[in-house]
Amino acid sequence: xxxxxxxxxxxxxxxVQDTLDVxxxxxxxxxxISLNAGNKRFTEIERSIPKLTSKVLAKELKExxxxxxxxxxxxxxxxxxxxxxxxxxxxxxFPVVESLKHWGENHRKHIFGAPTKVEKNE
Amino acid sequence: xxxxxxxxxxxxxxxVQDTLDVxxxxxxxxxxISLNAGNKRFTEIERSIPKLTSKVLAKELKExxxxxxxxxxxxxxxxxxxxxxxxxxxxxxFPVVESLKHWGENHRKHIFGAPTKVEKNE
DNA sequence: CCGGATCCAACTGGATACTG
DNA sequence: CAGTATCCAGTTGGATCCGG
Numbered sequence: 001x002x003x004x005x006x007x008x009x010x011x012x013x014x015x016v017q018d019t020l021d022v023x024x025x026x027x028x029x030x031x032x033i034s035l036n037a038g039n040k041r042f043t044e045i046e047r048s049i050p051k052l053t054s055k056v057l058a059k060e061l062k063e064x065x066x067x068x069x070x071x072x073x074x075x076x077x078x079x080x081x082x083x084x085x086x087x088x089x090x091x092x093x094f095p096v097v098e099s100l101k102h103w104g105e106n107h108r109k110h111i112f113g114a115p116t117k118v119e120k121n122e
Numbered sequence: 123x124x125x126x127x128x129x130x131x132x133x134x135x136x137x138v139q140d141t142l143d144v145x146x147x148x149x150x151x152x153x154x155i156s157l158n159a160g161n162k163r164f165t166e167i168e169r170s171i172p173k174l175t176s177k178v179l180a181k182e183l184k185e186x187x188x189x190x191x192x193x194x195x196x197x198x199x200x201x202x203x204x205x206x207x208x209x210x211x212x213x214x215x216f217p218v219v220e221s222l223k224h225w226g227e228n229h230r231k232h233i234f235g236a237p238t239k240v241e242k243n244e
Numbered sequence: 245c246c247g248g249a250t251c252c253a254a255c256t257g258g259a260t261a262c263t264g
Numbered sequence: 265c266a267g268t269a270t271c272c273a274g275t276t277g278g279a280t281c282c283g284g
Contacts, residue, residue, distance in 0.1 A: 015226025104137025
């Protein structure tokens, strides 16, 4: 087996990193789930996710919006109300999440020899 | 998408986050690829990945080893040589990476390629 | 060659307060 | 309500040097 610069491998890795960047961090997927559970308003989302602060939520929502995974809708009422909605594109993420979930479960068995357990939840 | 409770989703999300933690960062997958390309020695791996420093590589290799994705072999030669090898467990990661890659490619088209769907707000 | 130790700059994110 | 601003502590990672 020859050793090479595997530049082509790195090239193939680019879309992988793109995906990881998009769902990166511990909040993005939780936010997406919260939206799909029906939460729409900023404060609603914030309250639905423990330990998530408004500063971080604002930042995460912006990034999700840029990636077309969240739609920000400004309602021209008084006072202006804002809704965050999941997009069609969001749904394409579900199989990926399933894949990650499946591997995570298998990995846990592989490392600890025990299935995922329910832990504390504040 | 069928109806879940929010808590169910968060619960199901745990193994997903496990997986993301394992392949997190911009180096882990590159290192795995480098190993699978045949690179074994520390310095070899370091040179094969631009911008990767020895400190970070050492840390990443330790984490990968803890997750059984890398095997560290000490050869009792003079001077002691060390080899890093991919494991069987590493292979189980490939379908996941494929899934991430596929979504990343599709996502890029969706964002930039622009068969732009018309989503109008009022 | 294989890293560990150290110093340091930049970034991250929590807590709190504040605004239109 | 939907965020911003500010301060601040902890973490990350680059640069460099060092020892086995």
